[in-house]
Amino acid sequence: MHVLERLGKLASQALSELDIHLEESEVIQLLEEPPKEVMGDIALPVFQIAKKVKTSPAELARALVEKLGETPDPIVEKAVNVGGYVNFYLKTRVLAEMLSEALKKYGEDYGRIKVEKPLKIVVEHTSANPVHPLHIGHARNSIIGDTLSRLLTWRGHRVERRFYVNDMGRQVAILIYGYRALGCPKVRDKPDHFMGIIYAMTNTIIEIDRLKTEINDAKKSNDDKRLKRLLKELDEWVSVADELRRKGPELFDTLVEKLRGRDHEKELSLLMKAYEERSDKQLVEVFRKVSEMVIEGFKETLRKVHVEFDYWDWESNIVWSSILDEIVEKARKLGKLVTYKGAYAIDLTSIQRSEDLRRKLGLPQFFKIPPLIVKRSDGTTLYPIRDVAYSIVKFRNADKVINVIMAEQKLEQLQVKLALYALGYIKEALNLIHYSYEIVKLPGVKMSGRRGRYVSFDSVIDDAIVRAFYEVKKRNPNMSEEEASKIAKMVGIGAIRYALISVSAEKPLLFDWNTVLSFEQNSGPYIQYTYARARNILKKYGKPVDYTNLDYDSVEEKAERRKLVKHLLKYPHVISKAADTLAPETIVDYAGKLSETFNKFYDTDPVLTEKCESKKKMKLVLVKGTQVALKNILSMLGIEAPEKM
RNA sequence: GGGCCCGUAGCCCAGCCUGGAUAGGGCACCGGCCUUCGGAGCCGGAGGUCCCGGGUUCAAAUCCCGGCGGGCCCGCCA
Numbered sequence: 001m002h003v004l005e006r007l008g009k010l011a012s013q014a015l016s017e018l019d020i021h022l023e024e025s026e027v028i029q030l031l032e033e034p035p036k037e038v039m040g041d042i043a044l045p046v047f048q049i050a051k052k053v054k055t056s057p058a059e060l061a062r063a064l065v066e067k068l069g070e071t072p073d074p075i076v077e078k079a080v081n082v083g084g085y086v087n088f089y090l091k092t093r094v095l096a097e098m099l100s101e102a103l104k105k106y107g108e109d110y111g112r113i114k115v116e117k118p119l120k121i122v123v124e125h126t127s128a129n130p131v132h133p134l135h136i137g138h139a140r141n142s143i144i145g146d147t148l149s150r151l152l153t154w155r156g157h158r159v160e161r162r163f164y165v166n167d168m169g170r171q172v173a174i175l176i177y178g179y180r181a182l183g184c185p186k187v188r189d190k191p192d193h194f195m196g197i198i199y200a201m202t203n204t205i206i207e208i209d210r211l212k213t214e215i216n217d218a219k220k221s222n223d224d225k226r227l228k229r230l231l232k233e234l235d236e237w238v239s240v241a242d243e244l245r246r247k248g249p250e251l252f253d254t255l256v257e258k259l260r261g262r263d264h265e266k267e268l269s270l271l272m273k274a275y276e277e278r279s280d281k282q283l284v285e286v287f288r289k290v291s292e293m294v295i296e297g298f299k300e301t302l303r304k305v306h307v308e309f310d311y312w313d314w315e316s317n318i319v320w321s322s323i324l325d326e327i328v329e330k331a332r333k334l335g336k337l338v339t340y341k342g343a344y345a346i347d348l349t350s351i352q353r354s355e356d357l358r359r360k361l362g363l364p365q366f367f368k369i370p371p372l373i374v375k376r377s378d379g380t381t382l383y384p385i386r387d388v389a390y391s392i393v394k395f396r397n398a399d400k401v402i403n404v405i406m407a408e409q410k411l412e413q414l415q416v417k418l419a420l421y422a423l424g425y426i427k428e429a430l431n432l433i434h435y436s437y438e439i440v441k442l443p444g445v446k447m448s449g450r451r452g453r454y455v456s457f458d459s460v461i462d463d464a465i466v467r468a469f470y471e472v473k474k475r476n477p478n479m480s481e482e483e484a485s486k487i488a489k490m491v492g493i494g495a496i497r498y499a500l501i502s503v504s505a506e507k508p509l510l511f512d513w514n515t516v517l518s519f520e521q522n523s524g525p526y527i528q529y530t531y532a533r534a535r536n537i538l539k540k541y542g543k544p545v546d547y548t549n550l551d552y553d554s555v556e557e558k559a560e561r562r563k564l565v566k567h568l569l570k571y572p573h574v575i576s577k578a579a580d581t582l583a584p585e586t587i588v589d590y591a592g593k594l595s596e597t598f599n600k601f602y603d604t605d606p607v608l609t610e611k612c613e614s615k616k617k618m619k620l621v622l623v624k625g626t627q628v629a630l631k632n633i634l635s636m637l638g639i640e641a642p643e644k645m
Numbered sequence: 646g647g648g649c650c651c652g653u654a655g656c657c658c659a660g661c662c663u664g665g666a667u668a669g670g671g672c673a674c675c676g677g678c679c680u681u682c683g684g685a686g687c688c689g690g691a692g693g694u695c696c697c698g699g700g701u702u703c704a705a706a707u708c709c710c711g712g713c714g715g716g717c718c719c720g721c722c723a
Contacts, residue, residue: 032665035667035669045665047665051703056703082666083665084666171722364647367648367649368648368719375721382720406717407650410648410717412723438650438716472685506651507658510657512657514672521672522657523685528685529685529686533682536682537682541682585659589670592670599686600688603686603688609682623682
């Protein structure tokens with residue numbers, strides 16, 4: 001039986017003897033860890049209970065401790081009352097034994113508590129537009145999505161990782177427009193980077209032309225205020241153009257020449273329509289080919305940081321299938337199809353009236369969401385409705401869908417949810433989770449794919465690895481280049497993944513090279529280093545850990561030993577909770593604390609030179625526990641566990 | 646105009662959901678520790694109006710109301 005359950009039962013019994021009746025589970029809910037070691041191992045605050053039965057907390061705690069004292073418990077050393085708390089001190093020997101038994105029984109799998117009813121869960125993440133390389137903002141999305149997937153898998157769920165290839169928007173059309181104007185040039189460089197430049201250049205030229213037209217209008221109508229604003233905007237785009245031209249003068253000049261005098265908007269609209277209607281076979285091929293090349297670039301980047309997908313879902317496939325028509329038909333039958341601003345739309349107003357529903361779907365209380373427009377007047381579809389369709393597709397074989405999407409799309413995601421509900425997809429609406437995260441901020445720079453201004457994920461990865469290589473070499477001058485670079489990859493990527501997951505998702509993440517490339521405490525490499533230390537001891541010991549004749553009492557001798565035991569006993573629950581509450585950042589926090597405790601133990605309490613065999617074996621159990629826990633945690637974080645670094 | 650998120654040390658963050666014991670870390674700064682399993686480490690020091698003002702409570706960083714500051718969203722864009 002686990003410690004908390006044991007204490008819950010004990011306290012609940014003692015309470016009932018005082019004629020206070022509380023469920024064990026309620027008592028367990030109240031149990032907490034005291035802020036300081038000296039205050040005991042587990043505390044029961046009695047304030048709430050005291051209020052219920054109208055006694056003073058101090059009085060109740062005293063009575064409770066007295067009752068608890070009457071029947072000695074096998075795991076409780078003593079219980080004392082301190083100002084409204086009952087503090088339990090647990091028997092060190094029992095804790096040590098529990099840990100040893102669990103490790104002996106589960107081995108490398110220690111800490112894995114599988115859910116009773118596994119769910120099929122879709123995690124959709126990254127889903128960047130295939131028009132430029134992944135940048136550091138997408139990186140946060142990928143790492144969050146991938147870590148969530150790993151956690152849920154560890155917990156026993158069946159997870160499907162999906163990437164939504166957004167190939168039907170205006171952005172891809174812009175890229176294709178420029179790419180074709182250039183005569184479909186051969187790809188030099190990594191394809192996503194190459195296409196990213198063409199995209200940004202094309203977009204910039206289009207923007208500048210648009211602004212010039214608007215400026216002429218403003219001049220004619222003597223609208224000074226508008227003119228001033230437009231000129232300022234033009235100024236900014238011209239400097240963007242300068243930046244881009246410097247990256248590829250020939251490419252840029254050719255593009256300017258080829259696009260001169262053309263009606264961009266008209267051509268873009270024709271491109272989009274033709275792709276959606278599949279009216280031009282060759283054009284469809286170009287769209288597909290270009291998108292695929294960029295996606296290949298994505299895959300290469302993501303592989304480096306150990307992110308893989310099970311499915312790549314093309315938006316175009318959804319549009320070309322019959323599902324959109326089915327949705328429209330369904331809306332019509334349900335009487336939800338209305339005209340809004342002259343276009344077909346799905347009505348969402350009626351269902352927004354239900355207070356109960358608003359709460360269930362997480363809608364802000366007084367916020368109004370407009371009808372969801374289904375089709376443009378030219379007959380082509382819009383993104384939100386395609387997203388509704390995609391949600392239905394994802395749910396075909398899933399109990400729950402988690403979409404990792406940036407916070408600025410919150411309202412749009414709510415609209416999708418509401419539309420699903422309105423169309424009768426109740427289960428889908430209720431099990432659709434928008435896992436929202438804030439942007440990555442770069443000091444001084446506003447990142448923008450449309451302007452070609454971004455720190456690419458590739459460059460961050462490369463820099464981290466170079467820096468790590470230097471650190472590895474500094475510490476191991478005689479190590480071969482090959483081995484050093486292998487380790488540098490593990491360390492560099494460990495630093496990045498850790499940095500991107502350790503800040504809670506709802507906070508903007510300030511991208512600071514010093515933090516991301518930090519290899520010190522509170523970093524991925526710190527955890528890896530701790531792991532390598534633990535691993536090293538076991539390796540030097542040379543034999544499997546022997547769980548017989550352990551000196552459990554010796555754990556009492558040093559504070560750090562006892563602390564390690566407690567941390568390691570907590571580990572299975574920390575991980576389970578992190579998975580169940582979708583809070584990956586909490587396991588980072590735990591890993592840091594465990595590592596810190598282990599390092600203190602390591603510094604002050606030698607294992608291999610321990611003379612007494614039964615004490616040595618006990619210490620080895622602690623080392624083994626740390627090694628197993630850290631290895632599993634690192635794997636959940638998608639970080640490799642090096643044996644040497 | 647309406648809505649959502651954030652505000653904790655010079656800097657970056659944890660704690661807030663579920664109120665409770667002197668508010669925790671890391672970076673940077675100052676001072677120590679390599680003849681013992683790896684110093685990417687360990688020990689010590691200094692550093693705080695938990696944005697402000699009310700309220701609820703025996704008790705508020707935490708809950709409620711009102712401000713202030715920052716970010717984001719409200720398109721026949723995606």
